[in-house]
Amino acid sequence: MNLKDTVAIVTGAGKGLGRSYALALAGAGAAVVVNDVDDAAAERVVKEIAAQGGRAVAETGAVGTTAVAEALVTRAVQEFGRLDVLVTNAGILRDRVLWKMSDEDFDAVIGVHLKGTFTCVRAAVQRMREQGDGGRIIVVGSPAGQRGNFGQTNYSAAKAAIVGMVRTWAMECAKAGITVNAVVPVAATEMTRTIPAFAPHIEAWEERGEPFPAWLRAAEGFGTTEDVAALPVFLASPAAAKVTGQAIGIGGDKLSLWSHPQEVAVAYREGGWDADAIAATWAAGVGREPQTYGIPAPQAPEAP
Numbered sequence: 439m440n441l442k443d444t445v446a447i448v449t450g451a452g453k454g455l456g457r458s459y460a461l462a463l464a465g466a467g468a469a470v471v472v473n474d475v476d477d478a479a480a481e482r483v484v485k486e487i488a489a490q491g492g493r494a495v496a497e498t499g500a501v502g503t504t505a506v507a508e509a510l511v512t513r514a515v516q517e518f519g520r521l522d523v524l525v526t527n528a529g530i531l532r533d534r535v536l537w538k539m540s541d542e543d544f545d546a547v548i549g550v551h552l553k554g555t556f557t558c559v560r561a562a563v564q565r566m567r568e569q570g571d572g573g574r575i576i577v578v579g580s581p582a583g584q585r586g587n588f589g590q591t592n593y594s595a596a597k598a599a600i601v602g603m604v605r606t607w608a609m610e611c612a613k614a615g616i617t618v619n620a621v622v623p624v625a626a627t628e629m630t631r632t633i634p635a636f637a638p639h640i641e642a643w644e645e646r647g648e649p650f651p652a653w654l655r656a657a658e659g660f661g662t663t664e665d666v667a668a669l670p671v672f673l674a675s676p677a678a679a680k681v682t683g684q685a686i687g688i689g690g691d692k693l694s695l696w697s698h699p700q701e702v703a704v705a706y707r708e709g710g711w712d713a714d715a716i717a718a719t720w721a722a723g724v725g726r727e728p729q730t731y732g733i734p735a736p737q738a739p740e741a742p
Contacts, residue, residue, distance in 0.1 A: 439466045439671050439672065439674075439675045439677070440466065440467055440675075441463060441466040441467040441468040441523075441671070441674055441675060442467035442468075443467075444463075444467065444468040444469070444522045444523060444674065445468065445469045445470075445471075445514050445518040445519070445520050445521050445522050445523070446460075446463045446468045446469070446470050446471070446514075446521075446522065446523035446524070446525065446674065447470070447471040447473060447510050447511070447514055447521065447523070447524050447525065447558075447562065448460040448463065448470060448471070448472060448473065448525040448527060449473045449474075449501050449510070449525065449526050449527050449528035449554065449558060450473065450474060450475075450501070450527040450528030450529060451470075451472045451473055451474055451480065451483055451527065452472070452474030452475075452476045452479025452480045452482070452483060453474075453479055453483075453628075454625075454627040454628060454629075454663055455527055455578070455623055455625060455627060455663050455666065456474070456525075456527040456528070457483050457486075457663070458662075458663035458664050458666065458667040459525050459527060459667055459670050460472050460483055460487065460494070461483070461486060461487060461490075461667065462664075462667035462668065462670065462671050463523070463525075463670065463671060463674060464487040464490065464492035464493070464494055465490065465492065466671050466674075466675075467492075468492075468522075468523065468674065469492075469493040469494065469517070469518040470487060470492070470493070470494040470495075471494070471495055471496075471497050471510060471513050471514045471517070471518075472484050472487075472494050472495065472496050472497070473496075473497050473498070473499060473501070473510055473528070474496070474498065474528075475498065475499065475500045475528075476498075477496065477498040480496035480497070480498060481496050483496070484496045493518070495513065495517050497509065497510055497513045500528075500550070501526075501528045501550060501554030501555075501557070501558055502549045502550055502553050502554045502557065503557060504557050504560075504561070506557070506558075507554075507557035507558040507560065507561040507562075508561050510558065510561070511561045511562055511564075511565050515565065520569055521562060521565045521566060521569070521573070522566075522573055522574060522674070523573065523574040523576065523670075523674045524558060524559065524562040524573075524574070524575050524576065525576045525577075525578070525670050526554065526555045526558050526559065526575075526576070526577045526578060527578045528550060528551075528554055529547075529550055529551050529578070529629075530546060530547060530550050530551075531547065531590075531593060531629055531632070532544075532546050532547050532592060532593075533589045533590055533593070533632070534589060534591075535588070535589050536591050539591055539592065543592060544591070544592045546592075547592035547593055547596055548592060548595070548596050551593070551596035551597065551600065552595075552596040552599050552600060555577050555600050555603070556603065559575055559577065559603075559607065559618075562575060563575065563607075563611060563614075563616060566614065566616050567614050567616075570614075571615065572614065572615030572616055572617075573614075573615070573616040573617075574616070574617055574673060574674045574678075575607065575611070575616060575617065575618040575619070576619055576620075576621060576670050576673050576674065577600050577601075577603075577604060577618070577619075577620050577621070578600075578620070578621050578622075578623065579597045579600055579601045579604075579620040579621065579622045579685055580593070580594075580597040580622060580623075581622060581624060581687070581733050582594045582597055582733065583595075583596070583597025583598040583599075583600065583601060583622075584597075584598070584601070584622060584685070584696055585731060585732055585733050586731050586732050586733070587732065587733050588732070600620065601620045601622075601685050601696075604618050604619065604620045604683060604684075604685065605683055605698065608682045608683030609683070611682075612682065617673070617678065617679070617680075617681060617682035618682055618683065619673050619678075619681060619682060619683070619684045619685070619686060620684070620685040620686065621666070621669050621670060621673070621686060621688065622685055622686065622687040622688070622694075622696060623666040623669075623687075623688055623689055624658070624659050624660050624661075624666075624687070624688075624689030624690070624692075625660070625661060625662060625663045625665060625666050625689055625690075626639075626640045626643060626644075626650075626660070626661070626662055626663065627663060630660075635735055635736040636660065636736065639651070639654060639660075643662075650662075650690065651738070653738055653739050654690065654736065654738075655690035655691045655692075656690065656691045656692065657736075657739075658689075658690065658692075658736045659687065659688070659689035659690045659691070659692030659694070660689055660690045660736070661689055661690035661691070665688070665689060665690055665691075666688045666689055668688075669686060669688045669693075673686075684696075685698075702727075702729070703723070703724040703725075703726065703727070704724065705719060705723045705724050707719075
């Protein structure tokens, strides 16, 4: 993939997934605005990119406000002359079960993930429309947003809404030649370290250099942040010019396409439905095969 003459912004790029996205885009030739709330972390990534012969600048700021979003776009244009790609990766966690989640826990996660995605995409699309030659919007979702996850009301809600916005934005931006897609990554990060099933494998990899088991990389699609970095590069490239409105999963050895919500069972009753009629037909009708929910716990295969 050759992204020479392409300019990208990556939010939350000081470490983890964002860092890998920024390095991969720069490695393919893109100039990158590295955003993070931690100035030192953003500068370290800029230096990594420069050491590999790439071009990058750091722009510090906590996403969520219009001011920060517009500052990111302005910096890209001032430094590199244009904006072609936006990757909205910045995020935080405030995990609590529903009855223990505070307003502050909820608002903080919604503010960074959901409003941060909205404000940054709005600013980027405004600039791309002015330029008149298309662009690439790549937002970051999560399996929690696709399936739900215990203790993550705020995070699941934000990530589900982000993918919902993708479907709307893909329609709204099509005439301008701007594609909009969601990446749904699974990788070893500070966030996934909190998941008990993943934690021992992350520890073994980080502290002893042990590779992730083949079953974990394949069946669960779980690996390093570098494993997921190729997808934003593809979506930013000419090869993905006709890919839009999609939620695409990646992690470990696995690449997947997530389905969109749609009706899976339908029944009709002349004159409409009352509660008794629904109850009488539910189990044998539309409720015969209820949809599953929640992220299944990873399970190693049983020894032969």
